[in-house]
Amino acid sequence: MESVFKYIFALIVGAMFILFFVGFARNYIIRADTVDANVLVSGFDDYLMLLSGSTDSTVKYDFGAETAIQFSRGELKSGTNAKRPTNRIVFAPNQLKGKKLIIWTKRWSFPYPIDNFFYMTNEKYKQLIISDDDTAGFVSEFVDEINDTFAIDPPKKKDLLTAQNLATMASAYRQYSNVRFLAIVKSPLPANTVSNIKRAVTNADVVSVIIEKDEESGNNEWKDYGTIKFEDREMPFIGREMILGAMFTESPDEYRFNFNRAMQRLMDITDIYQKKAEIMSPLDQTKGCQYGLFSQSLAGYKSKADEIAGDETISRDTIALLAQQAKGMDENDMENFGGECPAVFSK
The missing domain is CATH 3.40.50 (Rossmann fold)
Known part of the structure; x- marks a missing residue:
């Protein structure tokens, strides 16, 4: 009878060891997958940041294995847990699956360079x-x-x-x-x-x-x-x-998110140029420049972009007005600045 209990005890202990190692292995795999996914997402976003230095560039990106990556309202995601906020403006399908994808980055200007857009797809x-x-x-x-x-x-x-x-x-x-x-x-x-x-x-x-x-x-x-x-x-x-x-x-929702983000970037860059014009405004008195007036134009342009970014039903006329302001400032920068009155924009 004693030997029977020994066998039963041995079976129970053996089963516990098996369950422990199976659970350990499963948790290790889950953690390893999570770590790999986090590395993939962060590495991919860093790669996009490097590409931002180009004004127009196309590359094929190889993940090295079958991968699913998602793009959603300013986040890069892979797997169930790995996600990372990104500052990049990405136009792509909601999810791309495969070993490779095509990335095209192109700089958006209006009227001066604002930020890079990224376009992504694959053979599917x-x-x-x-x-x-x-x-x-x-x-x-x-x-x-x-x-x-x-x-x-x-x-x-x-x-x-x-x-x-x-x-x-x-x-x-x-x-x-x-x-x-x-x-x-x-x-x-x-x-x-x-x-x-x-x-x-x-x-x-x-x-x-x-x-x-x-x-x-x-x-x-x-x-x-x-x-x-x-x-x-x-x-x-x-x-x-x-x-x-x-x-x-x-999706149109993703397009709208990217449009609003582009308007925010336009405001950020315009703010920099507005401050630059303000700093240079003393030349208005000494050299007859027009930085003060130009600073006011930039302020109006920034205000209109802010209005557009917060408007869910943007009218064509509102966009037309923003475009007219952009064209006017571009012409003003080329015609009235140069020589002793350095240009405000960098192109």
Whole structure:
């Protein structure tokens, strides 16, 4: 009988040891995964900071293993626990899975350099650009600016989005997780055209970018601001860099967050230039400069950017006014400063 109890006791003790080591190993794996994820997130953000030194650069980033990284309202995330706030303005799908991704950084200026935007994607996502007869020239230039690494197809005319052509696209693009149709046009795509695209290409979504000619000034150039129409809301863009943002961003909420962050950066940089103009204002008396007036213009510009950043329903007229202020200050800086009155902006 004694020997039976010994065997039972031995089994119990053995089972306890096994459970202990299994639990220890499991906790170690979880902790190791968390540490690896934290290292990945922090290392990736540091890499983006280094890229910020470039005004226009495209790289392929290799994680070395299958990785899922998320971008959400100013945070980089990987796994369930690892996350890190980032100051970078990132336009990307909400989550990218894979071993590699493509990163493009491009500096946004309005009218002076403000900050770098980052565009990210991988081989699971496809971007297709649509034009109309009026915007074909603009779209051609826009596509030429995109690095060949992104393998952007030649742009297509909206009139060619027939049922037959859409069926061909559906077959050609079925391997992608998402196909973003970016229509750069003078007026939004009709609702039935959007429905036809989504019905035929079931992994597609559609974003319209509404651009206008600057007819008031008589130069017949395209304005550097306009409207981006996501499927359920409209938002502004300022500069082609934000059109690119709409091409790569998955959700309108994320685009709006990045837009507001860009406005905040604009205010921060403008504040620096305003203080610079104030410091140089004594030259107004000795050299006949106009730094005092210029400082006031910068203050008004900063105030308008602040108004836009806090407004959930930004009107086109408000954006137009900001653009006019930017253009006026840029012209003022070039015409009235130089020589004994050093320029305020750094370009």
